[in-house]
Amino acid sequence: MDPQVVSIIYIVALFALLYFLFIRPQQKRQKEHQKMINELQVHDEVTTVGGILGTVVRIKEDTVVLRLADNIKVEFLKTAIGQVRRKANGPKDDD
Numbered sequence: 001m002d003p004q005v006v007s008i009i010y011i012v013a014l015f016a017l018l019y020f021l022f023i024r025p026q027q028k029r030q031k032e033h034q035k036m037i038n039e040l041q042v043h044d045e046v047t048t049v050g051g052i053l054g055t056v057v058r059i060k061e062d063t064v065v066l067r068l069a070d071n072i073k074v075e076f077l078k079t080a081i082g083q084v085r086r087k088a089n090g091p092k093d094d095d
Contacts (some may be wrong), residue, residue, distance in 0.1 A: 037078045040064060043088035048080045056088075 011071065014048030042045070044056045057073055065075050 021064050036084055037081060040078070040081065041088050042082070044084050046088040047083050048076055049082040049087055052076075053085070054061070 044054050047053055054068045056064050057067045058065040063075050065073050067073050
C-alpha cells in the first residue's frame with residue numbers, strides 16, 4: 001500500500017475515534033439536559049449545578065423561580081438546573 005494512503009486512513013481513523021469518544025457523548029448529554037429542562041414542571045424538586053436544592057414555583061421563558069425555604073424564592077437560569085430530583089406528583093397549595 002502507498003504510504004500516503006496509509007497516512008490518510010490513519011488520520012481518518014483518528015478523527016472517527018475522537019468523534020465517538022468525545023463529541024458524540026457530549027452531544028448526547030446536551031440533548032438529555034435540554035429535554036430535562038423542557039419537561040420541567042411546577043412543583044418539581046431540582047438541584048442546581050451549584051448544589052442548591054429547591055422546588056420549582058414558576059417557569060418563565062429562560063428562567064425558573066425556585067422556592068428554597070419558606071418565603072425564600074430565587075430566580076435561576078434554566079441552564080443552571082443540574083438535575084430533577086423528584087417529579088411533581090400533583091398540584092400543591094403553595095402560591
